[in-house]
Amino acid sequence: MRPILRRLVASTAATGALVLAGCSAPSTPDGSSGGTTLVVATSDEPDALNPVLNYGVDGASLIFDGLVARAADNRLVAGLATDLPLLSADGRTVTAKLRDGVQFHDGTVLSAQDVVFTYQAVLDPKVDSTLRSDLDMVESVTAPDPATVVFRLRYPYAPFLQRLTLGIVPAKLLSGQDINTAGFNRKPVGTGPYRVDSWTPGDRLVLTANERYFGGRPANDRLVVAFVADDNVRAQRMRAGEFDAAELPPKLASVFDTDTAYQVQRVPTADYRGVMLPSGNPVLADPAVRRALNLAVDRSAMVSGILGGAGEPAFGPIPPTSEFAEPSIIGKPTADTAAAGALLDAAGWTPGPGGVRVKDGRTARFTLMYPASDTLRKDLALAVTADAKKIGIEVTPAGLTWDAIDPRMKSDALLMGYGTPYDPDFVSYKLFGSRFAGQGYFNPGSYRSEVVDRALQDGRDQYDPARRKAAYARFQQQLATDVPWLFLTYLRHTYVLKASVQGVTPRVEAHEHGVANSIWWNIDTWTRS
């Protein structure tokens, strides 16, 4: 036995030494040539880096620029255009003048033809762009001269300038090609602060500073976006010091609160969670039930308990941070069980067996669906279930896949999430307009209100800011009366950054946030002390 053991030990040691020798060059961080490299981690990887295919269209793509951009308060500022584009008196012609001498990463000079090409590509039915229906109003895009772009609209559309954040692609590299399959989608060329160095799918995207960026050379040389889908793994690697910044769920982020080596940012958003109450459900069709539920849910408990404080109570689809938010719709953040009960009593819903209310032989019960993989929505659904029980309404939570949810949205309640800070028209027009009743995800509960329809139409037809504000005030008040949705909370998106990172300027975020529209929207100006 002895010789065996000795041999074993020797061979094991030899193998170990070999393994170590093979890897004796432990990663030397900062392989770059002296400059700063910033590393950020996100969960979602884009499937293409082309604005035409919906990459970074909200004005922070890092690789591309739109005619207009958004400042820290989300207000529009000039981007590739010299000023905010001009509107004609009839509201149907928009003219943009381009900056002089802007160059794409490959050195070609930006011209109006590139802008025309970009928008026409989105409108081309052969291109798999999910942005096309957002640009329904565009009749034509033309370039009367190399520095001028003219949009002709089918109908006046007040928030049109908001759509001009779309990144501009170089026509020369893409014309005549199948945009769906072009190599450009993986190795794009834009005008933005960063150019694409390499993209290893599933691993990371490496960007380098664009020396000729018209907005000034980025303060750092390289930017690495690591794709780490799992939340726990992202938190562990952040803890191991691999990232300068990472997006983390509130509970995982709060662990970093007490560590002075890190800063935790809780960014306000327009990202709401709410329960869609379908009018096709016999119980939920009664406005008294909907209003009672609206009074009975304890929003502040949801914010402090489920969101760990990273959120705000929600009372409507327009976030409190928006200039269009209507203060009168804001109710009590805590539950008012007494008022809710009184409302149900008055409407004839009397307590039946087991404490569940009954009216005309119908029991006050409904199913609340949520996407099973989303733990946040599950927690909120359970909270709603518990709150409803206190006023004698029985809710059955059901965790399902979207495919199982889709066919049931007309009759069963659903925990939804969406929202955008940019313009109230973007989401609400389709979500609450009668015209879109029962059409897929648009208005799945088939909510119908003439007042809301008119208000939403006014909001998009009229350019006068005061009139728009009045229209959206009417819209929000009517929603608060009808309660087609039970708005619960606005989330805060949470990010953990190294304390040494400077220049972080959070801005109100939309539902979607990833490589191109997170806290790193202005990462080209970040520095590390």
Add this chain to the structure above:
Amino acid sequence: MEHRHLDPLVTRSRRLAGAGAVVRRRLLVAVPVLLATSIGMFALGAASPIDPAKQYAGAAAFTTSEENLAQIRANWGVDDPLPVQYLRWIGNLVQGDLGWSTSRHEPVASVLAARAGWTLLLIGVALALVLAGSLLLGSLAAYRRGGLFDRALRTAAYAVQSMPVFWLGLAAIAVFALALGWLPAGGLTDVAATGTSWSDVAWHLILPVGVLAVSQAPWFVLFVRDAVAESLRDDHVLAARARGLPGRIVLFGHALRTALLPFLTLVGTHLPELVGGAVLVETVFSLPGLGAVTVAAALGSDFPLLAAITLVTTAVVLAANLATDLAYAAADPRVRLDD
């Protein structure tokens, strides 16, 4: 025991005499198997209610009109009848075109090219480690059955067997990357590295390969231990011992060799589980292998990508089974390939 005294080279070549015919026959069977697998793939996909265009749109599905989505489906041809889609896919496959991945928005061939290598590397190295480690440790435990090492090894094996791979991975990161700081916590290369150097990749693969190997090892270790312990009581082993041969020759030359045959079968049947473990390990260590992309393809009804991955996996398993059989024949004189 007679054949053991024959010239090993002569017997081995004689034993593998029928190998060519076996390979040919297996290939003939493989084609219908692969066809059936791919048809099954498409049929299952067609039964799934998932709309690939909605998956592709993601959150934009909430603002994208039905016409817009219908146009995208038409561009992809995913609403065509199943036989049409299948024949189109097969036709392209014959011409060497694996099709277009709707979930990754790039050719299926480039998805596979970019990722399959990493998964194969992970599985290959882990399998080699498992085999070497389990043969060595299992034999040693069997040699001193009931001893301290044997009991410790078995306890460890049962303990590891009950730990999910996912948990094992996170624990390894917590210990080796966070607490001790010896190894990187994830990724294929240093996250800020300028290129993909082999040493950097090897350095980053130590933990994932180790975790995958450890998670798969218990089965093999326990099997080798029992089989060797069993064969140590065989006549020829006892005879060899009686002749006064040194312990290591008896253990590795006689007992382990007898135990090796069923072990080969075990390797073959265990391969799919290794693939499954690799998928989870890839997730924990954020490695760009086939794991995450397979899940995304399944969720997004990305038939072309799913079919390609299924075909590749099936082909690997078929090839592994064939290799196991050939190895079996080479190792066991009683097995003849040409019958």
